[in-house]
Amino acid sequence: MKKKLISAVAxxxxxxxxxxxxxxxxxxxxxxxxxxxxxxxxxxxxxxxRVSGRILEILVxxxxxxxxxxxxxxxxxxxxxxxxxxARAKLAEAEAELTKRRNGNxxxxxxxxxxxxxxxxxxxxNANAQHKRNEELVKxxxxxxxxxxxxxxxxxxxxxxxxxxxAQLQLLERGYRIEEIRAAEAQLAAAQAAVSARELDLKDCTxxxxxxxxxxxRIKEPGAIVAAGTGVITETLxxxxxxxxxxxEPLLGRIRPGMEVEIYIDSQPDRPAxxxxxxxxxxxxxxxxxxVETATLRTDLVYRIRIVAxxxxxxxLQGMPVTVKIVPAEQ
Numbered sequence: 001m002k003k004k005l006i007s008a009v010a011x012x013x014x015x016x017x018x019x020x021x022x023x024x025x026x027x028x029x030x031x032x033x034x035x036x037x038x039x040x041x042x043x044x045x046x047x048x049x050r051v052s053g054r055i056l057e058i059l060v061x062x063x064x065x066x067x068x069x070x071x072x073x074x075x076x077x078x079x080x081x082x083x084x085x086x087a088r089a090k091l092a093e094a095e096a097e098l099t100k101r102r103n104g105n106x107x108x109x110x111x112x113x114x115x116x117x118x119x120x121x122x123x124x125x126n127a128n129a130q131h132k133r134n135e136e137l138v139k140x141x142x143x144x145x146x147x148x149x150x151x152x153x154x155x156x157x158x159x160x161x162x163x164x165x166x167a168q169l170q171l172l173e174r175g176y177r178i179e180e181i182r183a184a185e186a187q188l189a190a191a192q193a194a195v196s197a198r199e200l201d202l203k204d205c206t207x208x209x210x211x212x213x214x215x216x217x218r219i220k221e222p223g224a225i226v227a228a229g230t231g232v233i234t235e236t237l238x239x240x241x242x243x244x245x246x247x248x249e250p251l252l253g254r255i256r257p258g259m260e261v262e263i264y265i266d267s268q269p270d271r272p273a274x275x276x277x278x279x280x281x282x283x284x285x286x287x288x289x290x291x292v293e294t295a296t297l298r299t300d301l302v303y304r305i306r307i308v309a310x311x312x313x314x315x316x317l318q319g320m321p322v323t324v325k326i327v328p329a330e331q
Contacts, residue, residue, distance in 0.1 A: 039322065
């Protein structure tokens, strides 16, 4: 007898829960229209600077409505302007170096090298002549051995200097190697990338609103030192918003993604506060128990759906209960 009483109570609880879920999530349904209850889920974004620094000013306060692209805060940009100027100076240096290597050596440098070769050639010719005279004179002891050795050393030194001048002239006439030009090109590309990075850093000292919405929270104040990525402002986006509703399992076949819906709020039940489309139907049942075995209990399962709605009038607020009217697809 006691076991029967427990079984009867359990069945009663299951039936009560099923009735509650049905009336909570499916208010009414007709062949023409399906009506559901749901709640509004707005999207929020925490805004912050991509770079670190000291907050110079915050231009909005909590509750302010902001437009897409509106400036809402600024960092002290002086350090980033200095870095940008330094990067531009290095870029100018890299450009000049590449131009120099591509153009090769100046004609004046080549002419000077040729003149040096001519000078050392004449000096070598004179050193050779003097050494040859000393070779004859040293045999008759007309000159000392020391003087002979000096002219020999002078001849050899002049020959080495001439060889060095000829090599220098050859290098100047050939110009820079292709590897040197490519290295200069790489240095120029690196300098250009550095300038682009510093320009982006300077731009990121200004914080703008990515979309229209309302300032939910002002997290930081002017003068605060913030790291890159630290939240400064929390914004609630106006549109689109999401409607979270639930569909009982027997009615699941009457809806599909993309179907249009009308959204009503309690303050204006006679006309739609907005329109939207079904964007997502959960493949997972969310009513406890998660798995059932009988056909009767299976009818108490509900499935979450997400409706994407435009909120141009701004009437749909976070957590607001709404009524969703769906025109089902024709059978």
